[in-house]
Amino acid sequence: MAIISDYHVHSSFSGDSNTPMEKMVQAAIQIGLKRLCFTEHMDLHFPYLPTDEPDCFVVNTDSYLYELLMLKEKYRSQIDLHFGIELGLQPSALRENLIYSRSYDFDFIIASSHLCNGRDPYYPDFYEGRTEEEAYREYFTSILDNIKTFQNFDVYGHLDYVVRYGPNKDKNYSYETYRDIFDAILMHLIENEKGIELNTAGLSKGLKDMHPCTAVLKRYRELGGEIITIGSDAHSPEQIAAHFDKASEVLQACGFQYYCVFANRVAEFLKL
Helix, strand or coil, X not given: CCCCEEEEECCCCCCCCCCCHHHHHHHHHHCCCCEEEEEEEECCXXXXXXXXXXXXXXXXXXXXXXXXXXXXHHCCCCCEEEEEEEEECCHHHHHHHHHHHCCCCCCEEEEEXXXXXXXXXXXXXXXXXXXXXXXXXXXXXXXXXXXXXXXXXXXXXXXXXXXXXXXXXXXXXXXHHHHHHHHHHHHHHHHCCCEEEEECHHHHCCCCCCECCHHHHHHHHHCCXXXXXXXXXXXXHHHCCCCHHHHHHHHHHCCCCEEEEEECCEXXXXXX
């Protein structure tokens, strides 16, 4: 496996995973990874349903960091563990996200959009009363709004996350349909020295491509983008580094020679 670093992993410190952190570390070692970055969920102002556990996407960061430091020491000769966060962006949480992101010495911050204008694209009602294209366009436009107002992150995660849950998923989806908004997003990220993430979970969830789709990756490179991390978005041990061989092939076909890892918020470029 050419890629030996997974930079998007969750454990039971995230509300949508039941896997103890140590189990994730042991699984990563078993498959030969040399670096693993935990990026637990921090999604403030999430609109929970009555059946949800309150604040299940708000991580107890002190407990998370304590556990990570214990495991970092325990497995220091086998794998390099890093302290990351997946920060859910939305306008209502702007000030709190800024304060939080400056309150800890993170190695790596993924910014992402699990909500669009306060609504969750996971649920069918996000798409009701309009076309799928209109819903997707609202989601992508919200990303551009987010990155214009919040800058304290390293890469934007799973840029086309919304296609996981649309009525037709990515059957009718293409970069070309949303070229105007994608180009604006990519150029803004590049101009502000931010990267994007290649998230392989799209394939794990039955899509025909990863996040973002190959055409967006290619366009990012054409525009001069070079900062790209690779993450499985694993929430259980068997998902770690899933489809990484495919990710390496796709990145090279798009013109990338390197991928990035982060420590202390500084990018290191590794040869594909």
